[in-house]
Amino acid sequence: MSVRLPRWVLGFSALVYAFLHVPILVLMVFSFNDSKFSVNWSGFTFNWYHRLLERPDILRGLRASLIVGGASTVIATVLGTLIALALARHRFRGRTAFEGFLYVPIVTPEIVVGISLLILFALVKVPLGLTTIVIAHVAFSLSFVVIVVLARLEGMDRTLEEAAMILGADEVTTFWKVTVPQLWPGILSGALLAFTISFDDFVITSFVSGSGSSTLPIVVYGMVRRNVEPSINAISTIILLVTTALIYAADRLVRNK
Amino acid sequence: MAVSPSSTTGSVVQLSRVSKSFGDVKAVDDVSLEIQRGEFFSLLGPSGCGKTTTLRLLAGFEEPDDDGGEVRLLGEVVNKKRPYERKIAMVFQSYALFPHLSVQRNVAFGLEQRKTPKAEIGDRVRRALEMVRLEPDTFARRMPGQLSGGQRQRVALARALVLEPDILLLDEPLGAIDLKLRKEMQLELKSLNKQLGTTFVYVTHDQEEALTMSDRIAVMDNARVAQLGTPAEIYENPRTAFVAKFIGESNFFGGTAERRNGGGWEVARSGGGRFLVPDHPAIREGRAVRIAVRPEWMDVWRPDAVPPGENAVGGTIRDVIYLGETMHLIVTVPGCDDVTVAVRNEGQLIKPLPWKRGDAAAVAWRPEDCQILEEV
Known part of the structure; x- marks a missing residue:
């Protein structure tokens, strides 16, 4: 039985959606605006996208983001998968607490994470640079990977592994031939999430990046502070589309059991 | 090895x-x-x-x-x-x-x-x-x-x-x-x-x-x-009793072994009356006996028409259940659980069972069809 809602609820929801999405839409539209001033429409152009390719600071930022994203994703995915396996397959003291701690990095304010990592790096005297950014990104994306893979593991039929073993496969063969293929969508989706949040991160990165190791969001922030030009709209649009696509892919993988 | x-x-x-x-x-x-x-x-x-x-x-x-x-x-x-x-x-x-x-x-x-x-x-x-x-x-x-x-x-x-x-x-x-x-x-x-x-x-x-x-x-x-x-x-x-209940259906009767009678024993039923069971190593004089009888090994008779030599307990028809291949008669018997008797269905449209709810009836079975249970 469905409850009939008054019409204004629908109208109100539409308003909220508009509030959330219209600014993004405006940003995307004006990335094609043939005017240096972002507020008046004066024709369609790809100019601002071309302009991006001519800016070495943006290209350097993109390169740094890709390196950091790639490295932190690989590390977080491997470690996260192993942690998920350990949590799902072994009963040990403090397991519940351990699982609870997974959510700490997710709920901790980014600024706190950033400051604490900065202090840590200062204490152990690691010079700030790409390495420290990668370490920081692994630290906050690890939990996401573990949670996604763990969910997949818990939904997995364990008799598949037993079937493999009784058919003659030892533990290692069973892991590679049965467990990993079953977990694959979870692992991939965890990796996509890890890459997305690494690619998007600004706050934590701003604490732990040294000079000359700025990722794309840091570069964009710097650009905005100097002068606002429609190139910023263009780069923002690209970041938005890439991350949306990745999140969509990750979500599809998680749903497609 | x-x-x-x-x-x-x-x-x-x-x-x-x-x-x-x-x-x-x-x-x-x-x-x-x-x-x-x-x-x-x-x-x-x-x-x-x-x-x-x-x-x-x-x-x-x-x-x-x-x-x-x-x-x-x-x-x-x-x-x-x-x-x-x-x-x-x-x-x-x-x-x-x-x-x-x-x-x-x-x-x-x-x-x-x-x-x-x-x-x-x-x-x-x-x-x-x-x-x-x-x-x-x-x-x-x-x-x-x-x-x-x-x-x-x-x-x-x-x-x-x-x-x-x-x-x-x-x-x-x-x-x-x-x-x-x-x-x-x-x-x-x-x-x-x-x-x-x-x-x-x-x-x-x-x-x-x-x-x-x-x-x-x-x-x-x-x-x-x-x-x-x-x-x-x-x-x-x-x-x-577990096996008798888990595999197929069974009716259970309990009593005390009174004396040897021919090749078997005469048992005084807890609810009144007696019945005969075949000899079995577990039976001792004066000790409790529990038996199981399959529904299809029993029959229902008018109380005065039980064939001689069969064990019988009197009761009242509580229900007649149509199962297709067989008919189940549920009989309320004093001193034990309701007894289920399975009767072949010979066609209720042509030759209906002559029983209805409330009829007085006797449930009877042959002594050799008693299954003597080891735990009482």
Whole structure:
């Protein structure tokens, strides 16, 4: 039985959606605006996208983001998968607490994470640079990977592994031939999430990046502070589309059991 | 370890005083049994009785407790052997087909693990699929997700049989398919067992299924074997009330053994009256006796028309139930639970049963049809 809602609820929801999405839409539209001033429409152009390719600071930022994203994703995915396996397959003291701690990095304010990592790096005297950014990104994306893979593991039929073993496969063969293929969508989706949040991160990165190791969001922030030009709209649009696509892919993988 | 002589005498599975606990719970408690080569052997019991754990001990998914006896397969003690060292096959309740592999690759999986030459694999997979009546050209390339429940069942069976195992373990493999197909598969499994000479160890909670297929049945209750025997022995001579109740339906009567009478005993029924039972080592004069009688071995008579020499108790018809093949008469008898009597349905439209609710009636059975239970 469905409850009939008054019409204004629908109208109100539409308003909220508009509030959330219209600014993004405006940003995307004006990335094609043939005017240096972002507020008046004066024709369609790809100019601002071309302009991006001519800016070495943006290209350097993109390169740094890709390196950091790639490295932190690989590390977080491997470690996260192993942690998920350990949590799902072994009963040990403090397991519940351990699982609870997974959510700490997710709920901790980014600024706190950033400051604490900065202090840590200062204490152990690691010079700030790409390495420290990668370490920081692994630290906050690890939990996401573990949670996604763990969910997949818990939904997995364990008799598949037993079937493999009784058919003659030892533990290692069973892991590679049965467990990993079953977990694959979870692992991939965890990796996509890890890459997305690494690619998007600004706050934590701003604490732990040294000079000359700025990722794309840091570069964009710097650009905005100097002068606002429609190139910023263009780069923002690209970041938005890439991350949306990745999140969509990750979500599809998680749903497609 | 060398193969012991027992494998030549035909016993391929031996459990000697095997126990398995999970924490404080005994899942299998001091179970001993031997299964002969080529036998269709069923472990039957309600859920939680230990039948599945027993099977998992054979498969190697569980190890017996440290002082928990010995599991032998083909004469060799396998307590500590991993499943892949055991050279047995198994069909799972959930089928456990690898969803990321085609039917062909699923069936070939075990052969690949056992380093069978490639050329041989294709051929054996084909034959295995044909054996379970799946057309290889149609099904080999399909993914498990594209198959019906019955077809998955057959693939799971092919995947196990392709290894030509000495012993095949089956964990309620027919639980998830519909009744008609299940009946068909029961007969097919039985004929595969006879045709291949493979020893089948079959776990089920379905007593009818166990009776249909098995050479011998171990009825399990509460982590122990309650009774072990052929289907006829189990059905016609249940040793305990549990077995009598779990396999088929039974009516129970209790009383005290009064005196010997001819070849049997005269028992004073707790609810009044007497009945005769055949001689049995468990009966002592003056001690309690409990018997079970199958509904189809009883008849209902007018109280004054009971045939001479039969045991009878008087009561009132409480219900007449139409079941198609048979009619059940439920009779309320003072001093015991309601008695169910099964009568052949000779056509209620032409020749209706002359009984209706409230009629006074006597339930009668022959003394030799009493099943004397060992625990009272």
